[in-house]
Amino acid sequence: MQTESRTNDLVLRRARIDINGTVANWVDFRILPDFGLGATVIQDAWIDVHYHTDAVRLQIGKFKEPVGLEVIQFDPEMFFIERSLASDLVPNRDVGVQLHGIVGRGTLTWNAGLFDGVPDGGSADRAVGNNKDASGRILLRPFARTGLPALSELAFGAGGTIGTKIGTSASTLLPTFNSSAQETPFFSYRKGATKPDTAIANGRASRATTNGYWYVDRLGLLAEYVASWQMVSRDAKTATVRNNAWQASGSLALTNDHPSYTGTNPRHPFDPINGHWGALEILGRYSLLQVDPTVFTEKFADSSKSAHQASATALGLTWTWNRAVRWQVNYERTFFKGGASIGNREPENAVLAEAQLVF
DSSP states (O other): OOOOOOOOOOOOOOOBOOEEEEETTTEEEEEEEEOGGGOOEEEEEEEEEOSSOSSSEEEEEEEEOSOOHHHHSOGGGSSSSSOOGGGGGSOOEEEEEEEEEEETTTTEEEEEEEEOOOOTTOOOSSOSTTOEEEEEEEEEOTTTTSOOTTTTTEEEEEEEEEEEEEOOSSOOOOOEEOOTTOSSOSEEOOOOSSGGGOOEEEEEEEEEEEEEEEEETTEEEEEEEEEEEEEEEETTEEEEEEEEEEEEEEEEESSSOOOOTTOOOOSSOSBGGGTBOOEEEEEEEEEEEEOOTHHHHTTSSOTTTSEEEEEEEEEEEEEEOSSSEEEEEEEEEEEEEEBSSSSBOOOEEEEEEEEEEOO
16 A cells, blocks of 8 residues: 655745736737746736627637636636636646637637647746647536526536647646646656556547536536547557546535635625625535556556546635635545545545635
8 A cells, every 4th residue: 555645835826917908909818937836837818809899809829728717717716726627637727829719799718729748737938849739628608698597607618629639758638647746746757767567659649528507596607528648659669549538526605605716706805894794605526537447558657556546525715805815625535446545545535724805
């Protein structure tokens, strides 16, 4: 059995200065440097052109690929502090160009773009070789304009990518998978001192996701399923690997407040003198990630070090003072199948607390 490590940290997880604006009424821009975790990273750097319409816009630069519903949600608006296991299989930020828009006063949102291409869950500032990903997404809110409170925030979506990834020993273009604790990956491909000891991406790569959300009264629900295909090679062996993940999460406001995909805006912001305490929510989430057994039968990964399945149950409490200040406590327990020299990797327990200030 692999023993469970215990780490207690106070971490500045995100420290971002959001520089954004509009030039000449129809060119938006954003530069988002992040100084969290002791490193400086440019998370976003883009311009977005929308000439007298929001139905067709052009965005160029580094930004989130339009695929995963949970990933493209802004960090201050998520249910939980960290994203679910399902988000390990979709791209994060990449350099590219996209056309996108909102049609029917919010009824349909669409995106279509071309990007350098990153591994599942990854971000990058530049391409490796000539790899490219075509990405697309639609989100339909069929009852957005009906005036029916119970259905106006019901949405269904789908997205995906298709492209080619050819890695090298130095940059394999293959992912590692982390749990919410973000400490040690529970899965990684083999990477040795020589090329025959290293698994690399070597061909067609694609992803597909279906997702949706529903917010009504004090209740908010969000769910997503993701499948990811990648041709992988190690030494003389090549195979197409399919990994799958899904998640379902929910929020219930204990106060008379309404969760939404863009976060919770308290009806009565925190003001104790006048008897106002903000919004209080309880949260729940279950997520599961399964690695293709081919990865282990073809020796692309070491079963004594990498798990072939992770399942996580999370609970949380969120206290929102106003649109700028939020406090959160999350507990998540993750179980693994495999990943130890004998049997299963030890379950992981994570307690995460966050003080959030956005202005």
